[in-house]
Amino acid sequence: MYLVANIDVNICAATSCKLCTQYCPEANTILYDEEAGKEKGLKYGAAYVAVDRCKGCAQCVWVCDNMAKHHAIKMEMIDQIEQAALTENIQYKEKTTKAQLTKPVPA
Amino acid sequence: MSLDYMKFTPGFGKFMPKEYRDLVEHGPFGRKVSVSQVGTFKEILEEHPMCAGCAMTLFIRLAMISFPNPEDTITVGTAGCGRLAISQAAIPFVYGNYGDQNGVASGLSRGLRLRFGDRPKDVVVMAGDGGTADIGFAQTLHSWFRKEKFTTIMLDNEVYGNTGGQESGMTNKNQVLKMAPLGKKFEKMDMVGMAKVAGCAYVATVVPNNPRRVESVIKKAVLIAREIGPTYIQAYTSCNIEYAIPTDKVMEDAKNVENDRYRFSEYITDEAKQYLAEVYGYKEYLPKPAQALTKS
Ligand SMILES: Cc1ncc(C[n+]2csc(CCOP(=O)(O)OP(=O)(O)O)c2C)c(N)n1
Ligand code: SF4
Ligand code: SF4
Ligand code: SF4
Numbered sequence: 001m002y003l004v005a006n007i008d009v010n011i012c013a014a015t016s017c018k019l020c021t022q023y024c025p026e027a028n029t030i031l032y033d034e035e036a037g038k039e040k041g042l043k044y045g046a047a048y049v050a051v052d053r054c055k056g057c058a059q060c061v062w063v064c065d066n067m068a069k070h071h072a073i074k075m076e077m078i079d080q081i082e083q084a085a086l087t088e089n090i091q092y093k094e095k096t097t098k099a100q101l102t103k104p105v106p107a
Numbered sequence: 108m109s110l111d112y113m114k115f116t117p118g119f120g121k122f123m124p125k126e127y128r129d130l131v132e133h134g135p136f137g138r139k140v141s142v143s144q145v146g147t148f149k150e151i152l153e154e155h156p157m158c159a160g161c162a163m164t165l166f167i168r169l170a171m172i173s174f175p176n177p178e179d180t181i182t183v184g185t186a187g188c189g190r191l192a193i194s195q196a197a198i199p200f201v202y203g204n205y206g207d208q209n210g211v212a213s214g215l216s217r218g219l220r221l222r223f224g225d226r227p228k229d230v231v232v233m234a235g236d237g238g239t240a241d242i243g244f245a246q247t248l249h250s251w252f253r254k255e256k257f258t259t260i261m262l263d264n265e266v267y268g269n270t271g272g273q274e275s276g277m278t279n280k281n282q283v284l285k286m287a288p289l290g291k292k293f294e295k296m297d298m299v300g301m302a303k304v305a306g307c308a309y310v311a312t313v314v315p316n317n318p319r320r321v322e323s324v325i326k327k328a329v330l331i332a333r334e335i336g337p338t339y340i341q342a343y344t345s346c347n348i349e350y351a352i353p354t355d356k357v358m359e360d361a362k363n364v365e366n367d368r369y370r371f372s373e374y375i376t377d378e379a380k381q382y383l384a385e386v387y388g389y390k391e392y393l394p395k396p397a398q399a400l401t402k403s
Contacts, residue, residue, distance in 0.1 A: 021145045022318040023358060025164035027152035047146060057160030058355035088125060092133035095147050
C-alpha cells in the first residue's frame with residue numbers, strides 16, 4: 001500500500017484558502033468543490049485530492065501546515081481512506097468541480 | 108495550433124476518453140484562466156513520469172497554466188527531466204536533440220511567422236541547465252544575439268538530473284554531487300548577465316514557491332517575445348533526488364534558496380515596457396504622469 005494526501009473537509013471548508021492547489025506539483029490533482037461542507041453550515045467549499053493522480057510527495061501537507069497554517073491535510077494509506085475522489089468520478093462544472101466519492105481501493 | 112484542433116469531429120465526442128472531453132469542455136483553451144483558479148478547470152498537463160515532489164514539475168505545471176494563449180503555443184524541449192512532463196501536455200511539443208532546442212525554436216518561430224503573419228504563435232523553449240548552458244550554450248547565445256523572437260526558459264536544477272548527478276555549468280562552486288565527488292571547481296555561470304549582454308528584451312529569475320510570480324513572468328516573457336525580441340527566464344527548480352531534499356521540504360528549500368542566492372529579479376527594456384503597456388494594457392508600464400507643479 002502507499003500514502004496519498006487526504007484533506008479534512010471540516011477544516012478546509014472553514015477557510016478554503018486555495019493555497020495547496022497552487023503548490024501541488026501534479027496537474028489536475030488537488031481540485032475544488034465550492035459546495036463541499038455547505039450541508040454542515042461551512043461556508044467556503046473545500047479542496048480534495050484525486051488520489052489516483054497523487055504521487056504522495058506531501059508538499060501540500062507542508063503548504064497547508066506552514067503557509068496556510070490550517071493543518072487540514074494528512075498523508076494516509078490509500079486502503080485506510082473510507083471515501084476518496086478518483087479522476088473518473090470527477091465532474092468539471094462552470095467554476096467548480098464535483099466528485100462522487102468512493103472507497104479508493106477494493107475492500 | 109488553433110482552437111479548432113482541440114474540438115471533436117461531430118458525433119465522435121462520446122467515444123473520446125474522459126480526460127480529453129474534460130479538456131475540450133472545461134480546459135483553458137480560448138479563455139483566460141489564472142493560477143488562482145487552479146482546481147476548478149482542467150489543466151493541459153497530463154500525468155507524466157517525473158519524480159514525486161519535483162519542483163521542476165511544479166514549475167512546468169505553473170508555466171502551462173500561465174501561457175497567454177495555450178491554443179497558439181508550441182513548446183520546444185530536449186533531453187533532460189523536464190521533457191518527460193512538457194511532452195505530456197495538450198499542446199504541440201517539439202523535441203530538439205540535446206542542446207539543439209534554441210536552433211530548432213529559431214527555425215520554428217521564423218516559419219510560423221511566415222505562415223501565419225500577424226497572428227501570434229508563441230514558441231517557448233523549456234530545457235535543463237545542462238541543455239541550455241552547457242551543450243546548448245552556443246545555440247542559446249546565438250538565438251539571443253540574432254534576436255530570435257521566442258522565450259527561453261532554463262529549468263535550473265543545478266545538476267544533470269536525468270543522467271544521475273553530473274555537475275553542470277550552473278552548479279555552484281564546491282558543490283559535491285554523485286558524479287562530481289571532489290566538488291565543482293568553478294563558479295556558477297552568469298547566464299542572466301549573458302542574456303542581457305546578448306540583447307534579450309526581458310530577463311527574469313524566479314523560484315516556484317511564488318506561483319503568481321511565476322505566472323506573471325511567464326506571461327510577460329511570452330508576450331514580449333511576440334514582437335520585441337528574445338526573452339529569458341531562469342527558474343530554480345531543485346532536483347530533490349540529486350540534492351537529497353525530502354519531498355515535503357522542497358518548498359522550504361525553495362524559500363531558503365530564494366532568500367539566499369536566487370532572489371527574484373526582473374530586467375525589461377524600455378521598448379518592451381512600452382509594448383506591454385500599449386498592446387496589453389500593463390498599467391505598471393504606462394508612462395508616469397508628469398509631476399504636478401507645486402505652487403511656490
Ligand atoms: C547528444 C546527447 N548527449 C548526451 C545525452 C544524455 N543526456 C540525457 S539528459 C542529459 C543531462 C540532462 O541534464 P540537464 O540538461 O541539466 O537537465 P535535467 O535532467 O537536470 O533537468 C544527458 C547528458 C543525450 N541525450 N544526447
Ligand atoms: S491549504 Fe489547507 S486549508 Fe487551504 S485549501 Fe488546501 S487543504 Fe484547504
Ligand atoms: S501529496 Fe504531493 S502529489 Fe499528492 S496531492 Fe499533495 S502535493 Fe499533490
Ligand atoms: S531526477 Fe530530479 S529533476 Fe529529474 S524528475 Fe527527479 S527530482 Fe526532478
